[in-house]
Each structure stands twice: as structure tokens, then as C-alpha cells.
Amino acid sequence: MTTVGIIVNPNAGKDIRRLVTPATHTSDVTKVGIVRRAIVAAAESGATRILLMPDRHRLAERAADGLDLSGLDSSGARRDCVIEIVDEPLTGSRFDTIAAARRFWKEQVGAVIALGGDGTARDVALGWPDAPLIAISTGTNNVYPSAIDGTSAGAAAALVASGHVDIARVGRRSKRVTVRIDDVVLDGDEERHVSRDDLALVDLAFIDAQFVGARAVRDPSTVRAVVAAVATPASTGLSSIAGRVHPIDRWEDGGVLVRLGGGDGRRVRVPLAPGSFTTLDVAEVRPLALGENVEIVGKCVLAFDGERDVPVSERGRVNVRVDKSGPLLIDVEATLNIAARDRRFDAPSHSNTDGDHHGH
Amino acid sequence: MDLSVDVQLDLHRRMVRIRLFEEAAGRLAESNRLPGFLHLYVGEEAVAAGVCGALNDDDHITSTHRGHGHLVAKGGDFNRMMAELMGKATGYCKGKGGSMHISDTSLGMLGANGIVGAGSPIAVGAAFANRYRGRGQVAVAFFGDGSTNIGAFHEAANMACALHLPIVFACENNEYGEFTPRDKTMAITDIVDRAAGYGMPGVIVDGMDVIAVHEAAVEAVERARSGGGPSLIEAKTYRFYNHHGVQNLGLKYRSDDEVAMWKQRDPIFTLEDRMIENKAATRDQFDAIWAELRADIDTAIAFADESPYPTPDQIMVGVYTSMTGAQ
Structure with missing residues (x-):
């Protein structure tokens, strides 16, 4: 089983700094879109199980709503991907992120995608210190996370989680x-x-x-x-x-x-x-x-x-x-480069549209 | 910005005044000594106190059906408020307005409002007048999460932003519109997500933390006063009692666990504990404040009890404005 975990901090990108600076507001709709793209890309790239952090804003449910991830993988083989919103008590606070990361650790998730700012990445590390992590910036100060599209993040996460790209080649221990x-x-x-x-x-x-x-x-x-x-x-x-x-x-x-x-x-x-x-x-x-x-x-x-x-x-x-005991930060671009060189994205010679994954 | 002890104590006093007034009003209503509906502000004190503590006396606010807290926080007089709730001639509206129309234009409080969402356009009007007059005054519209589903809110937000008016939209998101959870009536969770649609910044603060609310309010008010235009503050808060009254209709639309969880975050006791830890105040000092303000409430109840009801010949007095007395 290839499992990818996704955490989205509903509170990121909405604090007081928007009053005193031109800091970006990140709406729930924006976050839902990123998560949805990550889910589709992870399924497309080999994830068979995607775990989502529950949240009071129901971002995870909205991102997964109506998605049918059954289909064919790039080799033409039949493969299904299930989406689960993990069952954790909700607090509406940062402790939801910590609990989800801890749960992902227990569930032996192969790669975690976290949407938020520096504070969200910190909370992931508090729950799972060694998390194999792709941190996407949707916060205010985004030194640790990077501006990565959900599509690329989802694909890279699945490639690492499946072992198609060895994390030893693309993951680096952060400070x-x-x-x-x-x-x-x-x-x-x-x-x-x-x-x-x-x-x-x-x-x-x-x-x-x-x-x-x-x-x-x-x-x-x-x-x-x-x-x-x-x-x-x-x-x-x-x-x-x-x-x-x-x-x-x-x-x-x-x-x-x-x-x-x-x-x-x-x-x-x-x-x-x-x-x-x-x-x-x-x-x-x-x-x-x-x-x-x-x-x-x-x-x-x-x-x-x-x-x-x-x-x-x-x-x-x-x-x-x-x-040097922070999370194992996954280099998304390096991961996708290795996969491309290994022809992981090649489609079967006779394309079959039944295998297409769309997030809309 | 680190708040002085004086400011901390001022915010605390505003919250305690609200709490004691509302608890007393609730007891009076339960014993049938107050006529009409009563929407209590208990639990949400940090929002009114934090925002009004950032305003000048001549700044304007508009309120909601749950409006006592806003008037108290703006400096409302207990005697006149309690008399108004009892329908007495000495009340703010000469006993004709009651809970949902209570106002004091001398304090810039332009009225509670029984119509959900109706306060925001009034605040926009006040903000327009303030800019037109050039006196540097700011208007604040208090409103609940449910009212942002009302057209009047959207018209107000749009006009305020289009005209770049000196106004702060202060949303008290207590998660319920009367008895209906927010997620049954809107597809978004954060009201602040609507702010960008009008072109104004919006921020979320912990509405159970008066310091957090005050910090945001100071910035938003300064922004408005200095010509920066409108902004929206969404304070995540909770009412400890029911939609109206204390026991309401006994409807179980919130779990006991949920209510208990929010009560653990009581904004007044949270501030007191923190100030004691910081050695900014002592328990004895807080006890004295509570005792002093309880005495004020007792005085207000006695004042209202002893006040006369308005006489029939006063029925048309104070009902329509002459348009000459606006502040």
C-alpha cells in the first residue's frame, strides 16, 4: 500500500498581519483547490491510500468531494485509490495538525504534504519529528515551506511513498x-x-x-x-x-x-x-x-x-x-526529475481515457 | 505593542461590566421582571470590550439584536440601560425601545437593531458622514456571522470599500444563527474569506482573548482613521447562554460538551489569571472590582424599579427624529 498524508491548516494565512502589512490572504477555497490537485496527482502517481487531516472548516471533505480515483495507472494496470479522513477529535486549533501528523506516523504514511506557513510545518514536526515532508506555503511567513503547486507536490509525495523514487536521493534532514x-x-x-x-x-x-x-x-x-x-x-x-x-x-x-x-x-x-x-x-x-x-x-x-x-x-x-533533527524535507523538483528520467510518466502505447484523473 | 496595565484593567472592567449587566438582566427576565426578548452577550465580552477599548468617545458603533454588551463597552449608563430594559420612562429610549433598540448617540452608539444585518449600512452612513465632516471619527459595525448572509451586509461592505470609508466591520462569529449551525447556512467557514471579495483586508482573532481582539482593533481603527479604508475583523467567539434569555426554549441544538468547552475559555477569567501571573494585578484587586460593579448593578436595578412607566401622553415623543439632532 502506498499511503500519502495531507495536512491543511485552515487557520493559516488569515491572521492580524493582513491588517498591518500587505500580507497575502489565503482563502479556504484556495486551500481546497491545492489539496484537491494534490489528491488527484498522488493517485495518478501511484498512491493507493490518501489520508487527510480532519478540520473544523471541512476543507478535507470539500477537497475530496466527488473525486473518483478508480482507474488505470500509467502502465495500464487497474488500480484504485481510497481517500480517508482520519478519525481524530477536533479542537479547531493547531493541535489538530499535531494530532494528524502523529496519526500519519502511526499509519506509516510514506510522505506528508502540509499546507500552511512556518508554524504549520512546526506543528507537523511536533507530531512527527522525522516526517518525510513536502511543505507548501499558504501562510504568512513561509521560510520553511515553498511555493509548490498541489499537482507537483501530490505527484512527488506518491513517487516517494511508493518507493519509485528513493527518499534517500531526494529527502534531506532539515534543521x-x-x-x-x-x-x-x-x-x-x-x-x-x-x-x-x-x-x-x-x-x-x-x-x-x-x-x-x-x-x-x-x-x-x-x-x-x-x-x-x-x-x-x-x-x-x-x-x-x-x-x-x-x-x-x-x-x-x-x-x-x-x-x-x-x-x-x-x-x-x-x-x-x-x-x-x-x-x-x-x-x-x-x-x-x-x-x-x-x-x-x-x-x-x-x-x-x-x-x-x-x-x-x-x-x-x-x-x-x-x-539537525527536523523533518526529512522532500525535494519535489528533484523527485519529479528522477521519475521523468526513469520514464515513470510514460503512458501505455495505446492510451485509454478511462485512466484519466481529473480534479474538476 | 505591549499593553499598559491601565489598558489591561480598562479592558477587564469593560468585560466585567458587561457580564454583570447581562447576568442581572437574565435573572430579571427569568423572573418575568423584564418584558420582551432578551439576547444575552455573556461569553462574547472580549469582542465588544476589545474593540470599544480601541475607540474614542466620539467614534460611532452600530450594534445587533445582542446589543447590550456593545453599549456597556462604549460606556453606557447602567441606570438608563436597566430602566430601558424594564420599559421605564427614565430609560435610554424613554422605555419605548427596550433591549433591541437601546442606544446612546452621545456615546456614538447608534443603536441595537432587531433586524439582522441592518446595523452595517447604518455604520457605513456614519462613516460617510464622519469623512464628510472631516473630524477624524471612525465607525464600527458589529454584526454576527449569520448576518453576512443578508443582502444589507454585502451592500454595506461594497459601498464602504468603493468609497474607501473609515469603518471597521467587526464580526462576532459565534457559530450559530439563532439555533442553526453556521455550516448549515453557508459554504464557507471563515467570514473573513468574504472580505477579499470587496477589496478590504480581513483578519481572524481569538474572540475569547480580549488582548488579541484589542490588538487587532487598534490596528484596524488606526488604519481607518488615517485614511487606509475599511477592514474586517472576525472574532471567533461563543455565547454561553441560548439565543435569547437564559434557558431559551430548552432546545438542544448545542451539545453540553461544546458549551462546557467554550466556558473553560471564559474571557474574563483568562485575562485575570494572566494578569495575576504577570503580577499586573492581584486577586484582591479583581474581587474589589467585581464588588464595586455589583453594587452599581444593584443601584441600577433599584433605579429602574423605582422609575415610572411612560405615560400615554408621551406616546409620540421621541419616536420620529427632527433630523436636527444628529451627532
Whole structure:
């Protein structure tokens, strides 16, 4: 059985940044279209089972609605592909993505397609750290995911899941920021020590704030420090701070720590959100070797991959390192190139229209 | 932007005022001391408080059939509100409007509205007047998810965008139109998906988090005030009580588990817990605020009880406008 899993974050591409910047709005209809194209292409390319994450917006149901994936494969053999929406309790939050990724892991899915921004890819990694992943950008900051059409993503996912293209040739282990938080919280009138492990796939930022609020980091003066695993000047968002002072390629070993505030006088212009630039004072730029630990203490809100998420008290300690334990990122173009060279797309000599798959 | 403690306490006070007013109104209605329908805003406080906390006193809002919360958040007077709900002559509308027509133009509150969707075009009119007068005022249209299926909403959104008016569309998406789940009446889940169709930005915020709502409202209001045009905020929220009253008709259109899940996210207690953790306030401080505002409610109920009903000779007074007193 060749199984492909598809996750679509219904909440991606709709947050407050659309008010303060020209960030793109990604509608449900757009997402449904991408998923539908991915389903059809995956079936066309050898998937026999497609698992979809359930969601409160019913995007998965709408994407699969009316699709008949029975037919012939490219060799002319009869083959059916079933679509299943996995049975998981819904929360309407990012925990749906985490649960779906975990479920896909359990179901031994051969490749996962995830639609969202950096935060969605992070949630996939939280549910399945080693996920063989194609991340499609439908979010706000899209450093980790890429702009890939659903058709190409679906085909590549099925080719990898079926083993027709060896994942060892097209999958690369991505980096991540591994985070350990030790803190003291109030539980009624009692103080309680808590520890938690977390991760970011692009960057972890320390924000001078009291609340998670609308999640996006909009006030540049509140950014105290950023630890980035990927920092490219071609990106937008918090990682662009590091990207514009010390670029770190997606595949380059190591990361970078940037502390902001008064320092050596260096100032840098950064696109903190799409189409929105600001000037920041850089206090310290410190390259980090893989596995090198950084401890930052004190009150803040931690922003993972661009979104405020975890408040830390003044007694909190956050230990961070960049390591190479992120998902196995599938190179879609390389996958399709190998398949083409292997003549995986060749049709039988006598074409049979019964085998056509259409998504409309 | 990190909110000052004063702003946090202001948002908290607005929410507690709404909660206490609505709980009191609910008790009075259940004991047949209030006439007519009563649509309670309990659970949705963060939306009205977060948005109105971003407005100036002379900014305008239009409301819905579930409108008490909007007036309270804009600074409405408990005495006059409670008297209006009881149909007394000392009420905001001299006892003739009741729950669904309550208004205070001196606060820029242009009225609750018994007609679903009818508030949005009024807000567009206010926004047009505000720009025409050049006083820098902004209008906010509060409306529910169900009203976006009404033609008036679409006409209002289109005209606001075509004329680039200083307006914020504030959608309270509580997932139900009366007793009908949203997914039975529309093919989309996020109202914000409609914003792009008119050419305005739209954002989703957690409507149970007053800080999140306020952050978005500050940006949207600033955008409107500075000439950036309309925008739409969709706050995902939930009403803790039924469509009207407390027990309503006893219809089971929502599961107990669903209601309980949303109640766990009570916007007031969530803010209090966070502020205490941040050492921005203490439990004693919050207890004092609740006690102070409860006393205000008791005063308002006594005021309304003791107020007279309007007399028959007043039947035509205040019913039609002279067109000279608009704010």
C-alpha cells in the first residue's frame, strides 16, 4: 500500500498581519483547490491510500468531494485509490495538525504534504519529528515551506511513498531549533515548577511582552533576541533579522543568535512582516555550531516560527540549540526529475481515457 | 505593542461590566421582571470590550439584536440601560425601545437593531458622514456571522470599500444563527474569506482573548482613521447562554460538551489569571472590582424599579427624529 498524508491548516494565512502589512490572504477555497490537485496527482502517481487531516472548516471533505480515483495507472494496470479522513477529535486549533501528523506516523504514511506557513510545518514536526515532508506555503511567513503547486507536490509525495523514487536521493534532514523551557508557574496560590520541550523549524524569538494576544510579533522594539536555524535575507519575518546580518542557509550546519538593543551601533533594515520594513539595533551576532547550547533567562513571550506562543516568567530559563533533527524535507523538483528520467510518466502505447484523473 | 496595565484593567472592567449587566438582566427576565426578548452577550465580552477599548468617545458603533454588551463597552449608563430594559420612562429610549433598540448617540452608539444585518449600512452612513465632516471619527459595525448572509451586509461592505470609508466591520462569529449551525447556512467557514471579495483586508482573532481582539482593533481603527479604508475583523467567539434569555426554549441544538468547552475559555477569567501571573494585578484587586460593579448593578436595578412607566401622553415623543439632532 502506498499511503500519502495531507495536512491543511485552515487557520493559516488569515491572521492580524493582513491588517498591518500587505500580507497575502489565503482563502479556504484556495486551500481546497491545492489539496484537491494534490489528491488527484498522488493517485495518478501511484498512491493507493490518501489520508487527510480532519478540520473544523471541512476543507478535507470539500477537497475530496466527488473525486473518483478508480482507474488505470500509467502502465495500464487497474488500480484504485481510497481517500480517508482520519478519525481524530477536533479542537479547531493547531493541535489538530499535531494530532494528524502523529496519526500519519502511526499509519506509516510514506510522505506528508502540509499546507500552511512556518508554524504549520512546526506543528507537523511536533507530531512527527522525522516526517518525510513536502511543505507548501499558504501562510504568512513561509521560510520553511515553498511555493509548490498541489499537482507537483501530490505527484512527488506518491513517487516517494511508493518507493519509485528513493527518499534517500531526494529527502534531506532539515534543521530545527530545539527548545527546553524550565519555569515556575502559579497553580492557584501554589508555585509549581514546569518543564517542557518544544521546537521551531526556522526561528525562536524572545519577545518583551506579557501576552500571546494576536500571536504575530508586530512591534519591533519588543524583539529581544532571535535564534535562527534558517536565516536568509530573502525571507520575511523574524528570521530575516538574522538573515540580513548573518545568513545561514537551510542546509548549512549551524545557526545564529542575534541579540537586539543598544550595542556596537550596527543598525539593520529588516522586513519584519511581508512588505513592511523596520530598523533594528543589533547588539550581538553570534554564529552557533550545531548542538551549541544558548541559555536565555527572564520574563518574555517565546515566539516560535514567528508566532507568540509561550509566556515565560521572570524565573524562567530557556535553553536553545540548533540541531539537525527536523523533518526529512522532500525535494519535489528533484523527485519529479528522477521519475521523468526513469520514464515513470510514460503512458501505455495505446492510451485509454478511462485512466484519466481529473480534479474538476 | 505591549499593553499598559491601565489598558489591561480598562479592558477587564469593560468585560466585567458587561457580564454583570447581562447576568442581572437574565435573572430579571427569568423572573418575568423584564418584558420582551432578551439576547444575552455573556461569553462574547472580549469582542465588544476589545474593540470599544480601541475607540474614542466620539467614534460611532452600530450594534445587533445582542446589543447590550456593545453599549456597556462604549460606556453606557447602567441606570438608563436597566430602566430601558424594564420599559421605564427614565430609560435610554424613554422605555419605548427596550433591549433591541437601546442606544446612546452621545456615546456614538447608534443603536441595537432587531433586524439582522441592518446595523452595517447604518455604520457605513456614519462613516460617510464622519469623512464628510472631516473630524477624524471612525465607525464600527458589529454584526454576527449569520448576518453576512443578508443582502444589507454585502451592500454595506461594497459601498464602504468603493468609497474607501473609515469603518471597521467587526464580526462576532459565534457559530450559530439563532439555533442553526453556521455550516448549515453557508459554504464557507471563515467570514473573513468574504472580505477579499470587496477589496478590504480581513483578519481572524481569538474572540475569547480580549488582548488579541484589542490588538487587532487598534490596528484596524488606526488604519481607518488615517485614511487606509475599511477592514474586517472576525472574532471567533461563543455565547454561553441560548439565543435569547437564559434557558431559551430548552432546545438542544448545542451539545453540553461544546458549551462546557467554550466556558473553560471564559474571557474574563483568562485575562485575570494572566494578569495575576504577570503580577499586573492581584486577586484582591479583581474581587474589589467585581464588588464595586455589583453594587452599581444593584443601584441600577433599584433605579429602574423605582422609575415610572411612560405615560400615554408621551406616546409620540421621541419616536420620529427632527433630523436636527444628529451627532
